Amino acid sequence: PPPEEPYPWLWRCHRCLILYRVSCTRRCLECNHEFCRMSGSSLGVKTKKHRRSSAGPCRSEFDYTAWAAWGAFRRTTAIAAATATSDITAKAPSKASSYVPADSSSTAAYDGGSLDGGSDTTIAMAWEPVAGSEAARVERAKEKMYVRDEHNCWTHCDFPAECRHAVYRACIQ
Structure with a gap:
């Protein structure tokens, strides 16, 4: 859910x-x-x-916290849809990789439609919030993606200008 x-x-x-x-x-x-x-x-x-x-x-x-949770859920659902459409029956991705896709092509299957399983190609996945250590790993992965400019704001940013703030923090450190 x-x-x-x-x-x-x-x-x-x-x-x-x-x-x-x-x-x-x-x-x-x-x-x-x-x-x-x-x-x-x-x-x-x-x-x-x-x-x-x-x-x-x-x-x-x-509402930063709720939008971050919604963004993580949306990315997880998009990866599940991409996996279902490509008929890959490999091992399920780790939580970190499911929250932060390695590239934008893994989320290309999500067309902005319903997230509640309205399509035949989507897989219903139970969404769970990530643990603290996993969240830190996800945050570092997102920061690297933002600094390298390898992200898609529509897919990867959970709140307005998240990528700009991450790049600014990285420059200061």
Whole structure:
């Protein structure tokens, strides 16, 4: 069974305090303010009617843990589908290799369709979160892939700009 569905990425306008999904709009429909991350980055009409709070940038919430679990499940399902379509009956891959494909071709069989086994070629796999030591190994493998620029953001990144953050951390170390 898949992990619980992650919460959507939300942001709150710092002018009028209305909550929106980032996937729906980056502009406040009440005061016309655009989603900002840094204070003072927005230009707009300042009226007392709409300006309730001006402290700092717009706040946003992203469910990193749940999206990482969902990404791992999605990659595991894609590998199972690729294995089923190529009729390979070899030994099952280790957990680390199932969470981080060695190349993008192993996930090519996933076409973005249903993950609940709607296709005849998918294999229903029980998803389990990885243990701490295994998670560290997966993290190192993903970091190497990001640094070498051998990744596909759609397939391998669990949250926006994960690859950029990993490359930045690697450069600092």
